[in-house]
Amino acid sequence: MTGKQRMIQAFKREPISGHAPHFELVYFLTMEKFGKVHPSHRAFGQWKQMSKKEQQAQIDDVADCFIQIAETYHHDAIFIHNPWEIDVKYILESIRKKSGDQYLLMIHGDTTFGVPNGDEMMEFSVRMYEEPEELHDIAKRNVENAVRNAEILKKQGCLDCFALCSDYAFNVNPFFTPDQFAEFVAPYLKQTIDEYRKLGFWTIKHTDGNINPILDQIVNAGPDALHSIDPQGYMNLADVRAKYSDRICTIGNVNCGLLQTGTQEEADADVRRCLHEGMDDGKNGFVFSTSNCVYTGLDLARYERMVEIWQNEGIYEKRPALAK
Numbered sequence: 127m128t129g130k131q132r133m134i135q136a137f138k139r140e141p142i143s144g145h146a147p148h149f150e151l152v153y154f155l156t157m158e159k160f161g162k163v164h165p166s167h168r169a170f171g172q173w174k175q176m177s178k179k180e181q182q183a184q185i186d187d188v189a190d191c192f193i194q195i196a197e198t199y200h201h202d203a204i205f206i207h208n209p210w211e212i213d214v215k216y217i218l219e220s221i222r223k224k225s226g227d228q229y230l231l232m233i234h235g236d237t238t239f240g241v242p243n244g245d246e247m248m249e250f251s252v253r254m255y256e257e258p259e260e261l262h263d264i265a266k267r268n269v270e271n272a273v274r275n276a277e278i279l280k281k282q283g284c285l286d287c288f289a290l291c292s293d294y295a296f297n298v299n300p301f302f303t304p305d306q307f308a309e310f311v312a313p314y315l316k317q318t319i320d321e322y323r324k325l326g327f328w329t330i331k332h333t334d335g336n337i338n339p340i341l342d343q344i345v346n347a348g349p350d351a352l353h354s355i356d357p358q359g360y361m362n363l364a365d366v367r368a369k370y371s372d373r374i375c376t377i378g379n380v381n382c383g384l385l386q387t388g389t390q391e392e393a394d395a396d397v398r399r400c401l402h403e404g405m406d407d408g409k410n411g412f413v414f415s416t417s418n419c420v421y422t423g424l425d426l427a428r429y430e431r432m433v434e435i436w437q438n439e440g441i442y443e444k445r446p447a448l449a450k
Contacts, residue, residue: 129202130286133230136375137328137350139411146405146412146440148433149203149230151289151332151353152419153195155426160198162191165217166207173211185212189220196229199433202413203230205289218284232330235276235288237268237318238311240333241301254306265314273321280325287328290318290349295335297359307340316347323348330377334418335359345370354378354417357396364403367412375411376404382418385428393428397435405445414440 331349336359363379404412
C-alpha cells in the first residue's frame, strides 16, 4: 500500500494495518541532515534570466529534496512549500514523475482570516466592528480566487490535498470570539472545503493554539483532518478523539515544547502518550505527527528519536485491541 493510500484511509477513518501513517507539515532541517537548503529558504532573484534547462534543474532539485525527506523518515505525504519564483505546478509534476503515486501531495489552500500579525492586529480588530462588510467582501474574493486556482490544479492532475493553515488561536484562547468566528471565518471555511471537495481534493485544517471554544465550528465546516491539536494550547488528543473521531481524522499532538526543552525521558513519554491516545482508542483516523512541524532550531536527534519510537511501537498489530 502506498503512503497516499494510507493517508486516504486515515482521512476516511478506515482500518489500517501496519504503522500509523506519518508526515510533517514541514521538515526544515535539510541542511543539517542532507546538506541542502530547504526549498522555503531558497531565493531565485534571476529566475527569469535562467534558461529553461537551468530552471528545470532547479525544479527537479526542489522535488528531490522533498522526496528525500519523505523517504528518509517514511512520510506518507509531502506538503510542498515552494520558492515564490517557481510555479508550484512544476514542482508537483516533478515529484509525481519521480515518485509516482507513492505520496499524497498537498499545498497551501486556506482562504480564511487567521490571527493578524502584530502590525495589523489592532486595525483588523476595529474593522470587525466598523467595516464588517468589507471583511466579508475580502473573504468572498479569497474563496473565489482559491477555487479558480484549484480548478487549474485539478486539470493538471498531480495535487491530492489542500492544507488550510490559517492559525486561529493563541496558547490561551482563540483570537476570535465564537460569535466573530461564526461570522467572519466559519462560513468561508466551509465554503472553501465544500468547493475543494467538489473538485475531488482532500482537506486538512491546521491551526495551532487553544481552539476548544471554536472546535465545534471547525469540525462542522467538514475538513477531512484536523492538525495540530496543540498540547501547548491546552488541546487534549484523547478528548478530541472521544468527541469527534467519528467525523474527522486527527493529525499531530506530539508536544513540540517537550521535544525542544524537555528531558529525553519526557519527550519519549510524550511520543508514546500520543501513540496511545491516537491508536489505542479502538477507533480509526489517526496520523502521527508533531504538534507543529520540524522547525528550524529543533534538535534533529529529538525528531529522529520520535520517528524511531513510532517505527518500533506505532504498529497497529502491536497496540492493545480495544473494543469500539
